[in-house]
Amino acid sequence: MADAITTRADDYSQWYIDIVKAAKLADYSPVRGCMIIRPNGYALWENMQAALDGMFKATGHENAYFPVFIPQSFLAKEAQHVEGFAKECAVITHSRLMVDDEKGVVPDPASRLEENLIVRPTSETIIWDTYSKWIQSWRDLPILINQWANVVRWEMRTRLFLRTMEFLWQEGHTAHATEAEAVEETLKILDVYTTFAQDFMATPVIRGIKTASERFAGAVETYCIEALMQDGKALQAGTSHFLGQNFAKAFGCQFQNKDNALEYVWATSWGVSTRLIGALIMTHSDDQGLVLPPKLAPTQVVIVPIWRGDAKTEVLEAAERIERELRDAGIRVKLDARESQRPGWKFNEYEVQGVPIRLALGPRDIKNGTIELARRDTKTKEGVPQEGLADRISGLLGEIQQGLFDSALAYRTAQTTKVDSYDDFKAVLDDKGGFVLAHWDGTDETEARIKEETKATIRCIPMPDEAEALGSNEPGVDMLTGKPSAQRVVFARAY
Amino acid sequence: MADAITTRADDYSQWYIDIVKAAKLADYSPVRGCMIIRPNGYALWENMQAALDGMFKATGHENAYFPVFIPQSFLAKEAQHVEGFAKECAVITHSRLMVDDEKGVVPDPASRLEENLIVRPTSETIIWDTYSKWIQSWRDLPILINQWANVVRWEMRTRLFLRTMEFLWQEGHTAHATEAEAVEETLKILDVYTTFAQDFMATPVIRGIKTASERFAGAVETYCIEALMQDGKALQAGTSHFLGQNFAKAFGCQFQNKDNALEYVWATSWGVSTRLIGALIMTHSDDQGLVLPPKLAPTQVVIVPIWRGDAKTEVLEAAERIERELRDAGIRVKLDARESQRPGWKFNEYEVQGVPIRLALGPRDIKNGTIELARRDTKTKEGVPQEGLADRISGLLGEIQQGLFDSALAYRTAQTTKVDSYDDFKAVLDDKGGFVLAHWDGTDETEARIKEETKATIRCIPMPDEAEALGSNEPGVDMLTGKPSAQRVVFARAY
Structure with missing residues (x-):
């Protein structure tokens, strides 16, 4: 049996951690504040990445990769940025370890760096240093680059997914010839994030502008999407920044416009992170475990075959046939035919893990041409015909997706x-x-x-x-x- | 015009760097030894990732993510591993910067860490620390996990893709109940790497075992694939390690077997990195630029429309129709209709970037129902009918893929x-x-x-x-x- 999950009413924070642990999404690591994203959690992130990456590419963006290290001096170049980011961060001072008979391994004093390096908390500085080399003319613009990367912010109070020292994210960094184009880009990405939150995460969000005090350090304007969690607290689910010419000025990035005059380049940056997994959990899950929207669920349907004695062969054959039919229909299906665990254990396991639909198939179903179908969201179950199952399930997955959004929106409206x-x-x-x-x-x-x-x-x-x-x-x-x-x-x- | 590329005969090393720069694959960064992977280079890496990731998943592996930081003491736990990896690495000693009136920003002395952290050079230690918590019984085995991540090794002499301080890679880490299973896994991955190198990279490799002195630090046996570059030098293109029980013993990872006895877990690890992009360049490219195998080329076919005056509309319409036909046939096609660059400039650009097939379409082609087709590998061109173009190109892409492998194999055999x-x-x-x-x-x-x-x-x-x-x-x-x-x-x- 999985460990018991604390109810939301008893202790909301503990409920959240229990879900993360019981659904095997993540674990704390031996490094304080860092997390291990387990296969179930990472598969969710991969589905989020695939959806977002497709939308970024459809809007003309390309992926690239910039170094994880930033020279210490770079953080000080943009006046507001230094206030926001040159504080709690991982500082690299040495490049070699040596064996010390008393202390084990220690940094070799001879390897002290001339200039310290910082593990990136965000990449505006190193990217604008690079853009200043890439951009000479209006012909070089726009640059529409995104990167998928890890970043580090030395957080004191951490919580799995929601606030961790290291997290995974995407950060877009674009360069434009005009202010209007950069503002348009900022808003285009806000729309992409809104579509992703609502259509994939089934999470309603409010789109808006941050006040000056909540703005990204170095931005002229920060746009955001805000979601409401089940405990009545808000969660910022994505931000898109219009950076004006601040970073272009800090890094001397000018271009020759069509009239041969030099101008500073206009910039945007935008990002969402593994924090979204926390938002997803707190939007839909219940006291029995995770509830996942079908569009992001790594497994949309699990089939649990049930047999005693002789029936094994015919039950397994039918289960495999149904698995194939569903897979051919583009459904992410898993057949769990393990004999090391009982059906009841499996039912509980997939409920905790939030698999949207569970099918159970026994000898009587084989005889009747039926199968038992259980929904994770409503916890209802019914016998349905095997015939036409793929169509029924495709429709049902869409219905569940919409139902989760509708419930979350009704909750938000009421709150x-x-x-x-x-x-x-x-x-x-x-x-x-x-x-x-x-x-x-x-x-x-x-x-x-x-x-x-x-x-x-x-x-x-x-x-x-x-x-x-x-x-x-x-x-x-x-x-x-x-x-x-x-x-x-x-x-x-x-x- | 792109910068001129040094010929291989003149200076092979410079030729390599010229290709990387001219094809816009990567750049050096302001941090010594770190590289910026530009969109063209990253798109190649994405295609490599997609192919490998598919093969890993098809053989039962799941992705996960472990922290970028490793406690300094972990590196010292496995006797051989400490020799290999606890040397040149990035050491984090402080967690906060402060503003100093004279020096700009400096590490805050009050933020000195109790235990230094290392940026992972490889993740065996932190993963086996975790596995020791996850594994209790034979029921918890096998664990078949891979991660896509950045790693850092403080290299003194760096070269873009081939040897950089930070690089991107995948690292598989598996845990097994028996020695035989772990050895089987090690060899299975060696086969995956071989298939990837030969079928996707069109790069013949020799599969073999490393000698003790070339073995991974902490491995019982290291298997590898070795490729031959055009300058007659070898390049290790992937390694798969049988780790025995070394890491399980170092991190106290035991399991209860089916007879209720405690045993140490058996391990493997394996990886390939962005180094493969260097191998790809040096296997196929020529003095005119990059040559890419079609299966990995981000753009397989580029269409360059050519017109003067009135013909623009009809040429562009035909080009767009052909683009749609090729895309519908599953071909990665790009139409370059920019008016800011001339056709000759584009021909050169896509030659340098290694696009396998270039199509050029002018008013005379419209009249004749033909199109000019140029192959990057053989540098031949011919007029072909527009009718049946998608089929012709699909076949030709396969032919080019095979031709590149055959040439590379003939070269290797001769050398x-x-x-x-x-x-x-x-x-x-x-x-x-x-x-x-x-x-x-x-x-x-x-x-x-x-x-x-x-x-x-x-x-x-x-x-x-x-x-x-x-x-x-x-x-x-x-x-x-x-x-x-x-x-x-x-x-x-x-x-």
Whole structure:
């Protein structure tokens, strides 16, 4: 039996960790704050990568790879970037170990580096140093590059997937001849992320703009998608930054425009990470384990054959035939015919692992031409005919995908509250949680005071169409200062 | 125009670097010894990854991800491993930078780590530490895990792709209940690597066993595939290690067998890296640029439309129609309709980049229903009918793939020489290069003396079937010591 999973009502944080462990998604490692992504978790990441990578390529992007090490001095070149990233990071000072009779192995003092290296926390600096060599003329633009890589941020309080010292991500870095083109790119990627979150992760998100205090260090404007978890806390699920000419200026990246004049290049950067696996877990899973949207589930259907004695051959043959039929229909199917585990153990295992559909097949089913079909999302089961099974399952997978999105959206809608007074604001945060739509006067001071007093932050200023959909686009007055506000913004306590 | 490429005859090393630069595969980075893999190079790596990953999964392996950092003490746990890997490596000693008014940013002395971390040079230690927690019983075995990752070895003399401080690779790490199973796995992967090299890279390889002095640090036996480059030097293209119980013992990894007795787990590890891109370049390319086998070429066919004045619409429409037809036939095709560059510039560009087939289409072709087809490998061109083009090209891509392998094999056969005396051995190495098949007495001393005197190393002891094919399986006497030898071994100067 798998270890028991704590219920959400008992201890939400422990429930989350229990799911990650029981579904074999990840483990802590001997290096504090680093995680081991186990095969079940990595297969999810591979499916996420495949979907995103396809969308990046369909919008004209190419993959490349830049070094994991950044010279220490690079981090100091962009004034705001240094504040944001030249703090907690992994610093390499030596290039050789030597054996010491007392201490085992130690760094060889003779190998002290002339300039320290930093393990990349993000790659703007090394990439813009390179772009300054690649770009001379308008003919060299745009550059639309993405990389899949590991990055390291020396986090003090870590949680598997959500906040780890090392994580995997993609980071896009594009270079453009005009401001308008760079802004268009930033918004195009925001749309890609939104489509991915909603259509693949079945996770509704609010698209918006970050306030100055929440902006990426070095960006002119940070756009984001914000999702709501089942405990009423928000999670930033992706960001797309319009960087203006900040990095081009810091790294001397100019191009000759069509009129032969020199201009600084316009930039964007954008990324999503293995954090999304945390978001996926906290959007759909329940007290029995993981629940996965079919489009990302590594295994969409598991077949468990059940037999005693003589029936083995005929049950297994039928199970294999059904496996082939489903595979030929493009369904990711797994037949678990292991004899070292009992059917009941398997039922539990695949429930914990969130496989969307479980099929069970015994001698009576063979006789009747039926099979037992159990849904992970609704926990319902029924006998269905073997005939037409692939079509039925293809349809059902689509239905489950849509059902998960609809449930998550209904939850978010119920947990999104408009408030007009600070007292109501605090009461909603404490009693109900979720997104709180309130007016804000646009100042850093008010934002900081609210954060300090309530631990809630402004998740985003919704994009115009989002604001309209949320009904948050009417003007009003700041709940604290009474100063005018053009539209409500989205507050929440967040991961 | 692209920069001129040095000829192989003039300066082989410079030719190699020129190809890498001119085909936009990679660049040096501001961090000494690290490389930037540009989109053309990375697309090649993606195709290599897709082919290998498919073969790994088809043989039952799963992907996972282990941390980039390894505690310094881990490297010292396996006696031989410490010798091999705890030397030149990136040592992390601090976790925070601070601003210093004089020096810019510096490591914060208060952030000195209690235990230094190493950027992984390979992951046996951290993985076997983990396996010791995952494995209790024979039911937990086998574990068949692969990871795609970056690794760092502090190399002094680097060359793009062939030897860089950071490189990308895959590393398989498997755990088994019996020695026989682990040896079987090691050999199965050697076969996967051989198939990949020969069928995808069109690169013939010799499969063999490394001598003790060339063995992976910590392995009981290292198997390898060895390829021959156009300058007569060998290149190790992949290794598969049988690790015995060495790492299981170092990390206390035992399992309860079916008889309830505790046993140490048996292990393998295996890897190939971005080095293979270097091998690919040096196997097939010529003085005009890169030559790529169609199965790995990111673009298999490029279409260059040619028009003046009025003809633009009809030429472009025909080009787009042909592009669709080829794409629908599963061919990776690119239409280059840019008006910012002339056709001649494009012809040169795609020749340098090694696109296997170039199609050119002008107004006269439209009238005649023809198209000009140029092959990169033979540099021949001919007019062919537009009708049936997709079938013709599919067939031709297969022919080119096979032709490249046949040429490389013919070269290797011509450059493989049997010698029986040390004088002949030295003469062949100096005058002709290539693989030299000679008898060796099996001692470290003789091997070391030959290496010191000639810079040639034993690339491998060929596997029995290879030895038979090479005609190297007859017994004889060592060319230096006259001591008996069971079979010839493969010597060469190597990358």
